[in-house]
Amino acid sequence: MPTSKDVAQAAGVAQSTVSYVLSGKRPISEKTRKKVEAAIEELTYQPNAGARALAGRRTRVIGLVIPFIPELEMASLMEFVSVIASTARQFDHDILLVTEDEGAAGLRRVVGQQICDGLILMQVEDEDERLPVARTLNVPVLLIGIPRDPSGLVCIDADFAMAGDQCVRDLAAAGHNVISIIEWQPAVVNRHVNYVHRFMRGADAAAESLGVAVHHFPGGADVAIISESVDKALAATEGVPAFIAPDRTIQDILRRALAAKGLTPGVDVSIIGSASPTLAELQPVPLSTIDLRPKEVSRRAVKIICDLLEAENQGPHESLELVPTVITHRSSTLRPPSGN
Amino acid sequence: MPTSKDVAQAAGVAQSTVSYVLSGKRPISEKTRKKVEAAIEELTYQPNAGARALAGRRTRVIGLVIPFIPELEMASLMEFVSVIASTARQFDHDILLVTEDEGAAGLRRVVGQQICDGLILMQVEDEDERLPVARTLNVPVLLIGIPRDPSGLVCIDADFAMAGDQCVRDLAAAGHNVISIIEWQPAVVNRHVNYVHRFMRGADAAAESLGVAVHHFPGGADVAIISESVDKALAATEGVPAFIAPDRTIQDILRRALAAKGLTPGVDVSIIGSASPTLAELQPVPLSTIDLRPKEVSRRAVKIICDLLEAENQGPHESLELVPTVITHRSSTLRPPSGN
DNA sequence: TCAATTTATCGATGCGTATCGACGATGCGT
DNA sequence: ACGCATCGTCGATACGCATCGATAAATTGA
Numbered sequence: 001m002p003t004s005k006d007v008a009q010a011a012g013v014a015q016s017t018v019s020y021v022l023s024g025k026r027p028i029s030e031k032t033r034k035k036v037e038a039a040i041e042e043l044t045y046q047p048n049a050g051a052r053a054l055a056g057r058r059t060r061v062i063g064l065v066i067p068f069i070p071e072l073e074m075a076s077l078m079e080f081v082s083v084i085a086s087t088a089r090q091f092d093h094d095i096l097l098v099t100e101d102e103g104a105a106g107l108r109r110v111v112g113q114q115i116c117d118g119l120i121l122m123q124v125e126d127e128d129e130r131l132p133v134a135r136t137l138n139v140p141v142l143l144i145g146i147p148r149d150p151s152g153l154v155c156i157d158a159d160f161a162m163a164g165d166q167c168v169r170d171l172a173a174a175g176h177n178v179i180s181i182i183e184w185q186p187a188v189v190n191r192h193v194n195y196v197h198r199f200m201r202g203a204d205a206a207a208e209s210l211g212v213a214v215h216h217f218p219g220g221a222d223v224a225i226i227s228e229s230v231d232k233a234l235a236a237t238e239g240v241p242a243f244i245a246p247d248r249t250i251q252d253i254l255r256r257a258l259a260a261k262g263l264t265p266g267v268d269v270s271i272i273g274s275a276s277p278t279l280a281e282l283q284p285v286p287l288s289t290i291d292l293r294p295k296e297v298s299r300r301a302v303k304i305i306c307d308l309l310e311a312e313n314q315g316p317h318e319s320l321e322l323v324p325t326v327i328t329h330r331s332s333t334l335r336p337p338s339g340n
Numbered sequence: 341m342p343t344s345k346d347v348a349q350a351a352g353v354a355q356s357t358v359s360y361v362l363s364g365k366r367p368i369s370e371k372t373r374k375k376v377e378a379a380i381e382e383l384t385y386q387p388n389a390g391a392r393a394l395a396g397r398r399t400r401v402i403g404l405v406i407p408f409i410p411e412l413e414m415a416s417l418m419e420f421v422s423v424i425a426s427t428a429r430q431f432d433h434d435i436l437l438v439t440e441d442e443g444a445a446g447l448r449r450v451v452g453q454q455i456c457d458g459l460i461l462m463q464v465e466d467e468d469e470r471l472p473v474a475r476t477l478n479v480p481v482l483l484i485g486i487p488r489d490p491s492g493l494v495c496i497d498a499d500f501a502m503a504g505d506q507c508v509r510d511l512a513a514a515g516h517n518v519i520s521i522i523e524w525q526p527a528v529v530n531r532h533v534n535y536v537h538r539f540m541r542g543a544d545a546a547a548e549s550l551g552v553a554v555h556h557f558p559g560g561a562d563v564a565i566i567s568e569s570v571d572k573a574l575a576a577t578e579g580v581p582a583f584i585a586p587d588r589t590i591q592d593i594l595r596r597a598l599a600a601k602g603l604t605p606g607v608d609v610s611i612i613g614s615a616s617p618t619l620a621e622l623q624p625v626p627l628s629t630i631d632l633r634p635k636e637v638s639r640r641a642v643k644i645i646c647d648l649l650e651a652e653n654q655g656p657h658e659s660l661e662l663v664p665t666v667i668t669h670r671s672s673t674l675r676p677p678s679g680n
Numbered sequence: 681t682c683a684a685t686t687t688a689t690c691g692a693t694g695c696g697t698a699t700c701g702a703c704g705a706t707g708c709g710t
Numbered sequence: 711a712c713g714c715a716t717c718g719t720c721g722a723t724a725c726g727c728a729t730c731g732a733t734a735a736a737t738t739g740a
Contacts, residue, residue, distance in 0.1 A: 001454070003696055014720045019698055026699095029718060046452035050399065051696035053390030054725045061436070061455075068422060074415035081421065082408065085437040094455065095437040096401070097425040112386035114341070115401075115434065221622060249622070252592075256624070282561060282589070284596070343726055354690045359728055366729095369688060391726035394695050686737070693730085699723085706717070 002043040010039035022047065053114070061094045062305060063116035065107065065130070067123035068100040073247060076294055079276075080122060080144070083298035091306040093117075104133040111137045118305050120144065124155070126194045140308035140317070142301050146194060152316045154308070156301050158292040159322035160195040164202030166327045167244050167272050167290055172212045174270060174334040176242035179203075179212060180233035182219035182226060182250050203244070219250045226250060230257040240334060245273040251287065265332040272333055286330035297323050342383040351379035362387065393454070401434045402645060403456035405447065405470070407463035408440040413587060416634055419616075420462060420484070423638035431646040433457075444473040451477045458645050460484065464495070466534045480648035480657070482641050486534060492656045494648070496641050498632040499662035500535040504542030506667045507584050507612050507630055512550045514610060514674040516582035519543075519552060520573035522590050525560035543584070559590045566590060570597040580674060585613040591627065605672040612673055626670035637663050 004022075008015040013032060020026040021036040028036075039045070053059040064084060066077065085095045096116055098106045107130060110116045117139060121130060124145030134141045135152055143155040171179050181203065184196050200216070207214040215236055217229035234241055241263075245251045251273050255265070263269045265285045272288045280287040300323065308317060329335075344362075348355040353372055360366040361376040368376075379385070393399045404424060406417065425435045436456055438446045447470060450456045457479060461470055464485030474481045475492055483495040511519050521543065524536050540556070547554040555576055557569035574581055581603075585591045591613050595605070603609045605625040612628045620627040640663065648657060669675075 001452070005696075015697080016699075016721075017719060020719085023698075026719085027717060032718080044452070046449070048394070048696050049453040049455045050390045050393030051725090052698080054388070054394055054695090054727090055697040055699080057698095057725080059390065064437075066422065066425070068426075074418040075413070078414040078418035078421070081418070081437070082406065082439065085406070086408075086439045086441050089439060089442060094450075097404075097421070097435040097437060099422065099426045099429060101426050102429060109386070110434075112341070112384070113389040115389045223622075223624065282563070284563065345726075355727080356691075356729075357689060360689085363728075366689085367687065372688080388726050391695090392728080394697090394725090395727040395729080397695080397728095682740095684738080684740105686735100688733105688735075690733075691731095693728100695727090695729105697725090701720105701722090703720080704718095706715105708713105708715080710712095 001048070002045045004045070004047065007036065007039045007043060007045045010043060011035040059115060059117050060092060061096050061116050062088055062302075062309075063096050063098045063107075063110045063119045065098045065119060065121045066100065069123065075276075077122075079294050080298050083295045084120065084302055087299045087302040088306075091302060093302075093306060093309075104130050107133050107137060111139050117309050118142070120301055120305060123193065135316070140305055142305040142308070144297060144301055146198075146320065148194070150318070150320055152318055154304060154317050154319050156297060156304060156321040156323065157195065158294075158297055159324055160198035160292075161202030161205075162322070163274075163290045163292060163325040164199040164204075165206040166325060168203045168206035168212065168214060169210065170288075170327055170329075171242045171244075171270055171272065171333065172206075172210045173336045174242075175240070175336070176270060176334070177212050177239060178215065178237045179207065179242045179244065180215045180217060180229075180237070181244040182217050182229055182233075182246070182254060184246050184250075185220035199246075219246070221249045223253055226253045227257045230254060234261070240269060242270040242333075243272070245271055247273070248275060248279065251275065255283070266334065270333040272327075277328070280328075280330060283332070285332050288330045288333040289328050291326040291328060293323050293325060341388070342385045344385070344387065347376065347379045347383055347385045350383060351375040399455060399457050400432060401436050401456050402428055402642075402649075403436050403438045403447075403450045403459045405438045405459060405461045406440060409463065415616075417462075419634050420638050423635045424460065424642055427639050427642040428646075431642060433642075433646060433649075444470050447473050447477060451479050457649050458482070460641055460645060463533060475656070480645055482645040482648070484637065484641055486538075486660065488534070490658070490660055492658055494644060494657050494659050496637060496644060496661040496663065497535065498634075498637055499664055500538035500632075501542030501545075502662070503614075503630045503632060503665040504539040504544075505546040506665060508543045508546035508552070508554060509550065510628075510667055510669075511582045511584075511610055511612065511673065512546075512552045513676045514582075515580070515676070516610060516674070517552050517579060518555065518577045519547065519582045519584065520555045520557055520569075520577065521584040522557050522559035522566060522569055522573075522586070522594060524586050524590075539586075559586070561589045563593055566593045567597050570594060574601070580609060582610040582673075583612070585611055587613070588615060588619065591615065595623070606674065610673040612667075617668070620668075620670060623672070625672050628670045628673040629668050631666040631668060633663055633665060 004018045005015045008018045013036060018036055021028050021033050088095050098110055119141045122144045124143040124147050126148040128147050131147055143153055145157050146155050168179055203214055217233055218225055243254060245254045258269055265271045272290060274292055275287055275289050280289045344358045345355045348358045358376055361368050361373050428435050438450055459481045462484045464483040464487050466488040468487050471487055483493055484497060486495050486497050508519060543554055557573055558565055583594060585594045598609055605611045612630060614632055615627055615629050620629045
């Protein structure tokens with residue numbers, strides 16, 4: 001592997017000059033720059049990351065702490081990871097995976113060994129054991145998710161309250177007076193990932209202000225429980241029933257249960273939930289969705305932490321950014337009665 | 341951040357002694373070791389990765405090149421990534437994400453800058469543009485997937501031929517004379533990820549040797565196409581029909597199409613396919629599955645590349661490892677006629 | 681008891697880059 | 711023509727660790 005010294009020699013300049021050509025931190029004449037660039041090209045020189053990190057006290061690597069929760073939807077997780085990685089590249093950074101099974105010690109390790117300049121924590125819980133550690137690390141940390149106490153931390157997440165609000169308003173506008181929410185899996189709810197609560201709060205508040213009723217029913221991944229919830233929900237509804245079904249599994253089971261009763265989404269019943277556009281289109285009756293915009297959340301997360309890395313003016317930062325959600329009408333919900 | 345020099349000072353020894361305590365590459369007396377270890381504890385010293393890489397010419401980082409293929413099942417991809425990352429930790433290595441959108445240049449970058457000691461390439465295609473580059477990199481590269489020409493490369497993958505063989509044998513043993521395979525999405529097949537062909541070859545060979553018929557039908561993610569395939573398959577079958585349905589989407593659509601015709605899996609029709617155990621159990625009729633063992637493939641992949649890194653005796657290696665697949669009977673297939 | 685080993689530790693050096701101070705060359709105004 | 715600021719480049723040094731040769735201390739054998 002050629003070094004900057006080799007480049008310098010080939011170009012007939014000092015090593016430091018090569019360094020300045022690369023960083024642009026001092027003026028270099030057109031002539032020398034050309035020579036150096038030619039030598040770099042010629043030798044296919046690439047700077048050594050270790051040496052760069054050592055001398056420059058910057059690795060240009062961001063640690064991404066990925067959760068290990070079997071109940072979680074792996075597909076959506078992968079979408080975050082993938083977008084985060086490619087966005088990081090746009091900011092000239094790389095992503096190092098830190099798995100949850102190392103626990104909080106993993107954070108101390110990658111920061112302590114200076115493998116990373118900063119961290120992104122995914123799937124942050126209400127009371128997250130990683131937070132006390134995160135607060136003491138002297139590097140920027142970005143949370144995806146909002147803990148109970150976000151003081152001294154930088155957070156971003158989808159605006160779940162807005163999502164709940166939008167769903168309820170939308171269904172109410174379509175003429176529903178009673179809206180049934182099939183809730184997340186208890187395993188998820190009990191982990192206190194508070195987006196569930198935020199969603200519900202948004203939904204309940206909207207219901208109250210609009211004078212419609214929102215009923216909550218147990219959901220999860222169990223066919224029997226969801227079927228029972230559907231029965232109860234239907235019994236408690238006069239007029240056309242409306243369902244909010246958070247994830248794919250619940251949607252699948254709900255759809256099947258309704259089909260068994262001869263109810264067609266968009267005609268005899270409304271369903272709205274969260275799903276990727278492609279998956280939503282794939283359904284027999286394309287699903288109206290509330291888009292939590294994982295890509296946008298990922299992109300902004302990377303941007304925020306890169307800004308923090310750039311600034312580097314120490315001192316704990318604190319901020320909280322909520323990404324607006326977007327509702328998309330397809331065929332699974334009734335249309336509002338009149339003029340668009 | 342404390343350095344090894346600080347530790348040395350605190351312990352009253354030379355910096356090099358601290359280094360030897362850590363590496364164990366020279367004998368150290370019990371007494372000094374204790375002192376040094378105490379100092380390390382006291383200062384919560386952690387060696388600087390950059391300096392270590394620079395001096396030791398080893399980063400202990402493995403680059404993981406993740407594909408970006410929308411058609412791919414993100415969930416299974418995430419399982420690979422997650423298991424690879426935690427297995428790497430067991431071998432005292434970390435995983436750096438390299439996204440496909442950098443293309444082959446990404447490989448050159450992470451290796452050229454010596455961010456990584458080696459690479460794992462996922463989702464390797466028959467004629468993969470990354471391979472010529474991979475061959476010239478002077479670091480170990482491990483492929484998950486088998487290209488058309490694996491010479492000079494180290495590969496691992498699930499044994500798809502075995503999977504095809506097992507599915508056909510199993511269905512034949514249950515009394516089916518005609519077996520219908522709903523194929524992968526054309527987008528996947530056309531990418532020449534040859535596991536599709538290997539699966540088919542295994543299936544066809546088994547069929548021939550058993551004297552049963554295997555019919556192939558177009559699949560994918562399109563409801564209309566799959567429904568038509570199901571109709572044709574049923575028309576072409578006398579007796580109880582049997583289906584092999586590769587992925588989740590195909591399974592979902594197939595199940596719905598069969599239900600619409602009043603056919604119940606495990607009674608009037610057999611279905612077998614690839615799915616995670618939890619997902620398989622979740623179905624109304626638990627799905628008999630062929631397990632492609634992504635976790636085992638991931639674990640072995642990491643082990644192989646770590647062994648190569650350990651060995652470090654240059655020269656191109658070459659090997660090909662196939663991980664046996666496992667068939668699991670649940671309720672969606674007929675049972676073999678007689679005494680187990 | 682003394683030379684020959686072995687054992688435990690130290691000091692010095694190199695890894696490849698970034699950065700700082702210094703210095704000659706150039707351009708400016710007067 | 712002369713001092714002065716600016717520009718462009720060089721040389722030296724630090725970053726934190728691994729490693730090699732050397733040295734001092736402890737052990738062995740005869």
